[in-house]
Amino acid sequence: MSDTLLYEGKAKKIFSTDDPEIVRISYKNDTTAFNGEKFEQLEGKGQLNNEITSFFFNYLEEHGISSHFVRKISETEQLVRRVEIVPLEVVTRNIVAGSLSKRLGWEEGRKLPKPIVEFYYKDDELGDPLLADVHVQTLELATTFELEKLRRQALEINQHLLELLEPLGLLLVDFKLEFGREASGSFLLADEISPDTCRFWDMETNEKLDKDRFRRDLGGVTAAYAEVYRRLNSNN
Numbered sequence: 441m442s443d444t445l446l447y448e449g450k451a452k453k454i455f456s457t458d459d460p461e462i463v464r465i466s467y468k469n470d471t472t473a474f475n476g477e478k479f480e481q482l483e484g485k486g487q488l489n490n491e492i493t494s495f496f497f498n499y500l501e502e503h504g505i506s507s508h509f510v511r512k513i514s515e516t517e518q519l520v521r522r523v524e525i526v527p528l529e530v531v532t533r534n535i536v537a538g539s540l541s542k543r544l545g546w547e548e549g550r551k552l553p554k555p556i557v558e559f560y561y562k563d564d565e566l567g568d569p570l571l572a573d574v575h576v577q578t579l580e581l582a583t584t585f586e587l588e589k590l591r592r593q594a595l596e597i598n599q600h601l602l603e604l605l606e607p608l609g610l611l612l613v614d615f616k617l618e619f620g621r622e623a624s625g626s627f628l629l630a631d632e633i634s635p636d637t638c639r640f641w642d643m644e645t646n647e648k649l650d651k652d653r654f655r656r657d658l659g660g661v662t663a664a665y666a667e668v669y670r671r672l673n674s675n676n
């Protein structure tokens with residue numbers, strides 16, 4: 441097996457495979473926040489994020505939303521279609537938290553009148569700034585038409601995830617998606633969907649079951665991720 445490391449990010453490694461169209465993603469236990477300033481190895485986190493991401497991509501596929509995901513091949517690895525990641529973070533929010541709370545001066549936990557979609561520039565040096573449509577177009581990351589499609593797809597994914605998570609007692613506060621460009625030039629959902637990239641709160645207690653436990657030193661990070669995984673599998 442040709443097995444070259446193509447790229448190492450903060451939470452994942454990407455390897456080539458024999459098929460030039462397919463790459464292997466290996467999920468790491470490395471956990472970072474605040475642009476890499478805060479760092480820790482959390483035993484079992486890579487496996488949980490691989491399992492949870494695989495679950496979500498399979499679920500979305502069943503609901504007509506394709507992604508780069510091909511299949512999970514081990515506890516910490518999956519095969520995905522090779523795409524060129526667009527440096528755009530597509531954030532969808534149902535409830536105010538994190539940076540939106542600071543931006544609007546609204547308290548965390550306030551329900552938004554309707555879900556909103558925002559775009560951030562994935563650039564560590566700039567600190568991932570919020571982008572208006574004109575900036576996305578100026579940077580040539582996406583056209584007006586593509587931005588509309590991304591917004592529509594993000595809201596559709598939000599709807600499917602809400603329908604899945606509500607009966608499990610999980611509040612989907614917000615989440616970040618990334619997209620890749622295929623050889624044809626069209627956008628394809630990529631990256632991961634996990635407690636590293638979403639905010640999940642317990643519906644009864646509002647307890648945080650996501651990376652905010654790490655960002656805010658609340659402890660019990662992997663236990664929270666494991667609880668999300670347990671609930672996703674509680675119907676089987």
Ligand code: UDP
Nearest residue numbers: 531537538539540614615616636637638639
């Ligand atoms: N998020 C992410 N990667 C980032 C920034 C944000 O996955 O680089 C996710 C984050 O986990 C949350 C959502 O996007 O689910 C919105 O994050 P926010 O803008 O509130 O930023 P934060 O407060 O996390 O800095």
